[in-house]
Amino acid sequence: MKTYSAKASEIQKKWFIVDAEGKTLGRLATQIAYILRGKHKPTFTPHMDMGDNVVVINAGKVKLSANKELTKLYHRHTGFFGGLKTQTAAEIRATQPERLLELAVKGMLPHNRLGDECYRHLKVYAGTEHPHASQKPEALPERTIKN
Known part of the structure; x- marks a missing residue:
């Protein structure tokens, strides 16, 4: 039996919409990543972009478990010496909720x-x-999507 490998011309892309209101952040993110990667398709090929497009609405209302709102830290670096910047999830949600x-x-x-x-x-x-x-x-x- 030969292994099937999809060709670029055979890939069919669909658009999905997800309402994130009340969903847990990590569980929702795993399902979205699964769809973006294309692993839900029977013709999944690991080295090809098989995934579908996903539009997420109400991302500002996603829920974090326990007290991660105040304890989860996000780091980024400016590129300069001493340029490590740290923000909590609450600070990011206040300025850029979709981030x-x-x-x-x-x-x-x-x-x-x-x-x-x-x-x-x-998106x-x-x-x-x-706008989609x-x-x-x-x-x-x-x-x-499981809660």
Whole structure:
């Protein structure tokens, strides 16, 4: 039996929409990363960008478990000496609420060019409005997202 490897011309991309209100951050991020990578498709090929596009709305209302709002720290570096900047999840949620979900999903994708390409198919919005209505996104089936 030969191993099947999908060709770029055979890949079908769909659009999904996810409402993040009341969902736990990590559990939602794993499901989104799974869809972005294309692992839900029977023709999954590891070296190809098989994933679908995902639009996330209400990202500002995603929930964090326990007291991670105040204890979870996010680090970034400016590139200069002594340039390590640290923020809590609450500080990031106050200024850029969609950034929490973006960082969680990005960390779950491969750390290479393929992961960067998959990450480009993620669109996150803090509110309910999004400019992707013309793509007719389908609601992601509830069986793939667990609370």
